[in-house]
Amino acid sequence: MTGVLASQQIRSMIASGALSAEVPILPEQIQPASLDLRLGTVAYRVRASFLAGEDIPVTDKLAAFEMHRIDLTDGAVLEKGCVYVVPLMERLRLPDGVQAVANAKSSTGRLDLLTRTITDGGTEFDRVAPGYDGPLYAEICPRSFSVLVRPGMRLNQIRFRMGQATLDDAALHSLHDARGLVSGTPVIADGLGFSVDLRPAEGDLVGYRAKPHTGVIDLDRIGGYAPGDYWEEIRTTEGRIILDPGAFYILVSREAVHIPADHAAEMAPYLAMVGEFRVHYAGFFDPGFGSHEAGGEGSRGVLEVRCHEAPFALEHGQIVGRLIYERMSERPDQLYGSGIASNYQGQGLKLSKHFRAG
Template sequence: MKKKEIKNGALAYQNYKFLIENNIINSNNRIPDESIQPASIDLRLGNFAYRVSSSFLTINKTVEDRIKNFIIDKIDISQGHLFKKNQIYIVEVQESLNLDSKLSGKCNPKSSTGRLDILSRVISDYSSEYEVIKPGYKGKIYLEITSKTFNIVFTEGDKLSQLRLRKNNIVTTNDRELIGLHKLSPLLYNKNHKAIKPLINNGLKITAAVFNDDEPIAYKAKKDSPEIFFNKLRFHNKKDYWVSINKTKKNSLIIEPNEFYILKSKEKIKISRNLAAEMIPYDSEIGEFRAHYAGFFDPGFGNEMKGSHAVLEIKTYEVPFAVEDGQIIARLIFEKLAEEPTKIYGEGIKSNYQNQGLALSKHFRV
């Protein structure tokens, strides 16, 4: 391996390029540059899926060994295959790892995956946790995929999840540092592009927007809708899949159990070029619901237009839950990068959700 010292912290675009060039991140198929994001790398589906009877982890075994205990079907997805909702599938991704002991990783679904209510989580060999790549991991990576709302056709090469590597321990910003960062360059703006005071307490608090005179305040997924082709962008008619919800008299929205909603944040968020942010998907202090599958904001998010709204995927499982306009609904934790990326979100890389409002996934026609 070429000698190059990667600094502590979350890896940036150029660090991933280096790891690929030195076979620390491997693939039998060339990894295209568009798979490398400012602070993560996309994971591409391989050509076979396994429909299984149960989710599982791999505490003392490989994923391959565990699949043998639960397999129902082995499916060729090279030309596309329909993944039926609420069925569990395991797919080996095209990328594999050969990490040293100082490198570890965290994974999460991509934004478009979360906005379709797809549970996509990484499994690795000999691991007791989803979405975690242990220090020094060497081996294959798999996705467990369950579409919760829609029947979806997936094809070899589709990108559902992303991998974020870091050197040594995670380096997060504390509340005092966040306050200082906001003074230097505001983290939050209102709809009129004016900087607003952030609510910072164990991270940056984000509130829900459920009041708008001119546009829908939310989308609610329809129960019975046509199949979705994951590799067809701007293709599907949103009216076939979503119900638009307009403002209510009480400026609140009742989230019904086991229904899937898309909302947006009241604030517009800006992530500086040397940071990334993760949204905590479930926080019992905020409410008994899950907000946001994807939960990852690249460096440069919202930089071009004084912030972009966060889009929130919302579900509640037990009882109806009322979300008020301006109610705290999520929390952002900021992570320091090893170095500033040479590729930034939105700057000439065709980022799909820069300057977004209440936005469905890129699969739907506007």
């Protein structure tokens, strides 16, 4: 049996003790192809990002890098530009043959809240080797906005897989021919290409740029913030925008995407040679995202873009990212957008759920 583990298989992992937590795992943490991870009760302000390194526990590195610790019990602010490590409530005891990969949740990425998972003995962010038995930690670096967090908040998620699940280009072509993965002609090369939409069908609003000096965002406050207090609108009728170095943008893909019920996907960055910018690859795409099987008609991908050293002219239709498709081990017993709370089904250009629409 190979592929990404589905929701019912994640429940089996919880029942077997392969997944456990100091506070019982909640049903709403289980997504079609992943498990949401929860913040614990303390955050460590550290002077630098780090990986534990082979055979070294994270606690050893915390002893070396900790500046101070913050009790999250009644809520606390994580400040923009600082790095924090937060022990998570969940821990793993992975069976041999089951590996895990973590990623930030969609709303986390749209706030430019860099969140990565680290483990004891870890030599990579967001990757957990088969057989790992130990705790999980979130490294959090707010880059555009300071945020108010509390224990139990879910900023990142973890996906489990057995064996080789990734579709090669030939398999991806076949899947598109059979199921229609994107609107229009697919660009397939080491994944399914994403291009940017800078010529909207209506109006001239093409994206948002984070303002540099804003208030705190309470991550529990849904729909409570006026977009104009935190974001500048990016408008153009030319099909081109200039990205400013160091700035963070929310843009949208030109393509409407379908994730069939028996597949999952993950956004990955495109080749660095395309320009001095990077599309943040926060976000797993769950089975059923934009899919007719889950009542969708295609959903466009929101692009979280940061420009680096030099201003860069981004053109309409330019390839900026790619989706890596994977086979599911089983069809999930729940799909994205079908009977579960899915904030971004059928989305276009959209800020995180914390901001009022319109």
